[in-house]
Amino acid sequence: MKNRTATSNTRNARTWARVATAVGATGVVALGLAACSNGEEPTDVPGTTPSVITGDQAPPGDVKSSDGESEKAGAVAKIVDTKNNVVGTALFAPEGGGVKVTIEVTKGVAAGFHGLHLHSNGVCDPSTSEPFSSAGGHLQVAGHTGHPSSGDLVSLNVLKNGTGTTVTTTDAVTLSQIVGKSIVIHEKPDNFANIPSRYAPSADQTTMNTGDAGPRLACGVIAAKE
Secondary structure (H helix, E strand, C coil): CHHHHHHHHHHHHHHHHHHHHHHHHHHHHHHHHHHCCCCCCCCCCCCCCCCCCCCCCCCCCCCECCCCCECCCCEEEEEEECCCCEEEEEEEEEECCEEEEEEEECCCCCCEEECEEEECCCCCCCCCCCCCHHHCCECCCCCCCCCCCCCECCCEEECCCCCEEEEEEECCCCHHHHCCCEEEEECCCCCCCCCCCCCCCCCCHHHHHHCCCCCEEEEEEEEECC
16 A cells, blocks of 8 residues: 555656646746737736837828828818809829829819919919919929929819819929919910920920910919818
8 A cells, every 4th residue: 555655646746747847838938928028018908008119100190201291291272263163172292202283173164184283373363364363474493494394284184074183293392392382274285395396496485484275264372281
């Protein structure tokens, strides 16, 4: 009987030794994982562990564009015709090193292609003998004098139902350079002074300045979003 009891005690001792070894190994692994963790205290309450953000991050909800301007930044223009009726809107947002321009016309502009430009003055007065001449000429930012102008954009195509949308991106200006300026829709398409030499030696100054886009149909002052 004594021999059986001794054997049983020996077996139990060996079993407890193996358990202790396993627990010790688990503790070492746990310590290793803790050493590699981000230092946050664990919690058993759902949703309370803060998220991990690494690197140079913009504030929450604020994404930086490559030119350093906030994606929350932007500008808008309410576009009106010569009778001060709203015909559409223009939205401006940082995009890479330039500006993304979204033009939407909902009514009041004839079907077809229309020249679309940023102009140098933030005044849209339709009451003058030449409506919206108050907007000045095509925008030229500091240090730029060539053609096409800094404010030259692609043409706007209006459909037969009176609606039209154009989205384009320009790197000839930045958002800060166009706030306080204006955007103008013209009666005709812009030829961008693209006159073949067989028609004339070169484009005249009027064509260079206006692209022969004709009278100004609608205008909007560009204001920063609030």
